[in-house]
Amino acid sequence: MKKFLIILHDLSAGGAEKMMTRLAGALVDAGNDVTLLLLTGGGINAKYLDPRVKTVELHSPRSVRAIPALARFLRANRFDAQLAALTHVNVVAIAAALLSGTLARLHVSERNAFSHDKHVNPALMVRLAYSAAPLLYRLIPNPVICVSKGVAQDLVDTTIARRQDVTTADNPVLDDDFYKKRPGRPSHRWLLGKSGAVIVAVGRLARQKGFDTLISAMAALPDTHVRLIIFGEGSLRPQLLEQARELGVAERVDLPGYTADPLAEVAAADCFVLSSRFEGSPNALVEALATGTPVVATRCPHGPAEILINGLVAPLVEVDDAPALAQAIGLQLNTPRHFKRDTRLEAAARFANTPALQTYLTAMLGSAAS
Template sequence: MARIVIILQDLGGGGAEKMMVRLANQLVEDGDEVSMLLLMAGGENLQWLNPRVNLLEICATRSVKALPTLRRWLKQLQPNAVLSALTHVNVISILACASLGWLARLSVSERNTFSLDRGVNSNWQVRTAYAVAPLLYRLLKKPVIAVSKGVAMDLVASAHINAKQVTTAPNPVIHHDWLVQARAASHHPWLQNKTTKVIVAMGRLVPQKGFDWLIEAFAKLALQQNCRLVVFGEGPLRAELTKQAAILGVADRVDFPGYSSNPLAEIRVADLFVLSSRFEGSPNALVEAMALGTPVVAFDCPHGPREILADGQLAPLVDLGDVEGLYQAMLASLQLPISEQGRQRLVQGVSRFEAATATRHYRQLLLGA
């Protein structure tokens, strides 16, 4: 048994937070003593955290203000290994561990395409973190953990880090609790009582997710196919995307219901899942859809979809930004029913993302052989 601390800003609704919860849950099930240390507090993913995980919330108003308390907690916990996720949190964690002489205990994780992600946040503290992170990463004794090969290659190229200082580990997406959640009933009326084909997408309503492209492609599709589109998520582009759907004449066929408390139950009964992102790290929702046997279509964005879809062998991979191509792929997927064999190919294609398998990989990186 090892003592492991996982450091995050909070347990908000993002993919990084969800994956760290699943990693922590699997580690405690495997017999480790795990503490989840939050620089702030709470979040949508808190409900999924195993009660056996020791939850510590610093409740700082800003990440940087959590540094003194973080240092004290780490000193008290005396972990064998520390894992930090997200760039700005990584910077705080490096400073805390360096002050304790613990850089050999620390592993940091990059969850998104570094060169693109650093430009989407206007907060000066986050921008500063992205500027200094590459310098601090070179001080680490353990390699930076990237969520995909594409993220790793981008980190080497854009942050000028030696390739030997970067490694990859799959996200622990598929957990047995996940299967229980997936079997629950859908809450969305279009999916509860389906009278037509329903397409599902998921993510924050921000430019990165490319929902403007998806709505444009769907408007073309709606001229050929009786179908509906549900986009689960919340964000600053809600009004703009709603207006776009109205202008294109599909407002009655597109719904933005906000975050789902159980997105797996919605994806499971959908006829198609679409990933329209401009960039990603390793899109967990795409893996979840495939693990449920739901047909998928994805843009070939940097990074993750090409690796997950085996260069397009498992499902259609559309050139980034090709709205016509996305429409054609969606139409073909809806018109050609997937076989049980096809569903099993999708499920088997993402087996490396099973929590037990991915956690063994993480544990080896954190603690050594």
């Protein structure tokens, strides 16, 4: 049995937070002792945390102010491996590990395309973290764990990080028996009582997700009965609704907010679309594949091309190309639903708990043994 520590800011509604809770559970299932440390505390993803995982909350008002407390915790508790996630948390963890003499056991991870993600949050401390991170990544003893080959290459191509400074591990997105589970009942009225094809997308209502392009593509579809549901919350809700009105499709576009069971909604849809401008390794795309529902994705940096094996599993279109996206969606809607279903399930299986856990064990311990 090994002792693992996972370090996060909190358990807010983000893909990285959800994946770290799943990783913690997979590590416990494999017979390990796991502690999850939150620099602040709480968050909606707490509901996904295995009760066998120990939790520690530092309740720091800001991430950087957690460094002394984190250093004290690391000195007082010895772990075989320490894993931090997200750039600003990585910087804090590196500082605390250096102060506590545990840098040799620290691993940090990047969850998104660094060259794009660094422009998202304009806060001064976040910008400083993104400026410092590449230098620290070059100096720390263990390579940065990236969620896809594209994310790893992006770090090498756009920062001072070298190829030996990065490695990869897959997100544990799915339960091992995902293919045996029947989907839940969808909640959206358009999926409960269909009067035509329904497209579903899931994600924050933010520019990164490219939902403006998706709405334009939906409006360009020749079938005027197709409907689009985008599950998620975010600051772009008013702009997206206004765009739908301007394009004359407001009656066929709905933004209902978060859904408690996105897999149930996607499983009932006729097509899932990932329209992102950039990603790391999009979990929503993997979850959609696991339902067997036909999918379409952009060839954005990074992740979709790797997950969809460069278009062999499902169509890939260029970013911000609404006509191409509309054409790909139309093709999927006019293709029998069962076509390539087994291929989609096989592509998703790589991201089940057990195989994904092995990639993390290899990255953190140098072998796939637990």
